[in-house]
Amino acid sequence: MDFKKDFPMLNNDIIYFDNAATSLKPKCVIDAITDYYYNYSSNAHRGDYKLSVKASNKFEDTRRKVKEFINADSEKEIVFTSGATESLNMIVSCFFKDILKENDEVITTKSEHASVILPWFNLENEKGIKVKFVSLDENYCLDENTVISMISDKTKVIVLSHITNVIGDIRNIKAIASEAHKRGIYVVVDASQSIGHINVDVKDMGADFLAFSAHKMLGPTGVGVLYGKEEFLKKFKPFKFGGGMNISFNSPKEIEYKDLPYKLEAGTQNIDGVIGLGTAIDYINKIGIKEIERIDNELKEYLIEKLKKLDNIILYNEKAKSSLVIFNVKGVFSQDTALYLDKYNIAIRSGSHCAKKLEDELGISNTCRISLYFYNTKEEIDRLIDALNNKNILEESIGV
Numbered sequence: 001m002d003f004k005k006d007f008p009m010l011n012n013d014i015i016y017f018d019n020a021a022t023s024l025k026p027k028c029v030i031d032a033i034t035d036y037y038y039n040y041s042s043n044a045h046r047g048d049y050k051l052s053v054k055a056s057n058k059f060e061d062t063r064r065k066v067k068e069f070i071n072a073d074s075e076k077e078i079v080f081t082s083g084a085t086e087s088l089n090m091i092v093s094c095f096f097k098d099i100l101k102e103n104d105e106v107i108t109t110k111s112e113h114a115s116v117i118l119p120w121f122n123l124e125n126e127k128g129i130k131v132k133f134v135s136l137d138e139n140y141c142l143d144e145n146t147v148i149s150m151i152s153d154k155t156k157v158i159v160l161s162h163i164t165n166v167i168g169d170i171r172n173i174k175a176i177a178s179e180a181h182k183r184g185i186y187v188v189v190d191a192s193q194s195i196g197h198i199n200v201d202v203k204d205m206g207a208d209f210l211a212f213s214a215h216k217m218l219g220p221t222g223v224g225v226l227y228g229k230e231e232f233l234k235k236f237k238p239f240k241f242g243g244g245m246n247i248s249f250n251s252p253k254e255i256e257y258k259d260l261p262y263k264l265e266a267g268t269q270n271i272d273g274v275i276g277l278g279t280a281i282d283y284i285n286k287i288g289i290k291e292i293e294r295i296d297n298e299l300k301e302y303l304i305e306k307l308k309k310l311d312n313i314i315l316y317n318e319k320a321k322s323s324l325v326i327f328n329v330k331g332v333f334s335q336d337t338a339l340y341l342d343k344y345n346i347a348i349r350s351g352s353h354c355a356k357k358l359e360d361e362l363g364i365s366n367t368c369r370i371s372l373y374f375y376n377t378k379e380e381i382d383r384l385i386d387a388l389n390n391k392n393i394l395e396e397s398i399g400v
């Protein structure tokens with residue numbers, strides 16, 4: 001299928017291989033946002049006139065779509081945030097900060113994104129909890145049995161990405177959550193890299209909390225989702241106070257908050273962003289998540305096969321199953337490779353990709369990352385391979 005016509009960005013002469021940083025947006029998403037501003041621009045949940053009612057309905061339609069997309073039990077479990085980072089921080093600040101005690105342990109890995117690890121490091125500094133890292137296997141992937149074997153009486157939370165943003169391994173959250181729940185341990189999942197790529201089913205995987213950003217799944221920037229089981233979200237202390245989240249406030253001792261999810265959504269929300277997310281979900285559903293996964297896999301296999309034929313490439317994550325590939329060109333600093341490819345209008349990411357603890361396991365801090373999505377093509381991969389099949393990358397990247 002030719003998806004190119006759906007993505008206005010692809011009319012530019014660009015090969016976009018940085019989908020793990022942010023995805024491109026289909027025209028229908030851009031149109032939905034424009035339609036809001038052109039035709040019913042108004043605040044949501046604030047007005048009784050037709051325009052505001054329409055904005056409110058569209059906003060709540062997206063909540064229902066998200067609920068169905070991730071198979072949550074109720075719309076009360078879907079809180080809109082500014083992105084995965086805010087969602088992951090809220091989970092720690094609004095909930096765990098109050099229930100964890102000194103020396104309680106949180107298990108995670110060194111391949112997680114900064115937004116996964118840092119809120120817990122902060123809590124370690126504030127409350128003396130302990131962040132424990134599970135070792136990765138020889139392919140830098142996570143074996144669920146290693147996580148399970150590390151559980152102790154002190155373990156209170158397991159925090160993992162569903163798919164990591166550098167190695168790209170897909171974690172068996174279901175097996176881990178099933179063991180964790182037998183021992184009353186909470187499971188927090190960062191679905192930033194899996195959402196829109198593979199099926200994310202909070203009930204099937206057993207997530208107590210889950211976070212993601214709209215912009216990595218064809219939606220706009222500045223909007224994300226915090227999912228939490230209702231029984232836990234109910235206990236969240238709001239971290240923002242203002243309009244839309246309260247029923248009444250007569251004095252500091254007489255404040256009545258709204259029910260979920262509004263209690264956690266103070267102030268005017270990112271209305272156009274949420275509407276755009278709803279349209280992104282419609283678009284993904286139209287193609288089908290299984291079909292997206294199939295195309296991602298086919299492209300990834302094609303890319304790996306081609307890269308392996310080049311003798312100047314070091315591949316690091318061949319065994320990981322998702323659509324991310326990390327590599328270096330022998331003797332060339334990753335950023336120089338990215339600058340070199342940019343001359344051919346090929347956009348890739350270089351550096352540590354916000355997973356700075358991974359260096360301890362990988363042994364290097366800088367890699368090039370190609371992250372594919374279903375609108376990429378084998379022809380684009382061929383153009384990348386042609387560009388990489390050059391003995392003078394270093395010289396050409398730094399212009400000597």
Ligand SMILES: Cc1ncc(COP(=O)(O)O)c(C=O)c1O
Nearest residue numbers: 083084085113115165190192213
């Ligand atoms: C695995 C992972 N988690 C969290 C985030 C944070 O997402 P955002 O910057 O949209 O809040 C990212 C972004 O790159 C990511 O890749």
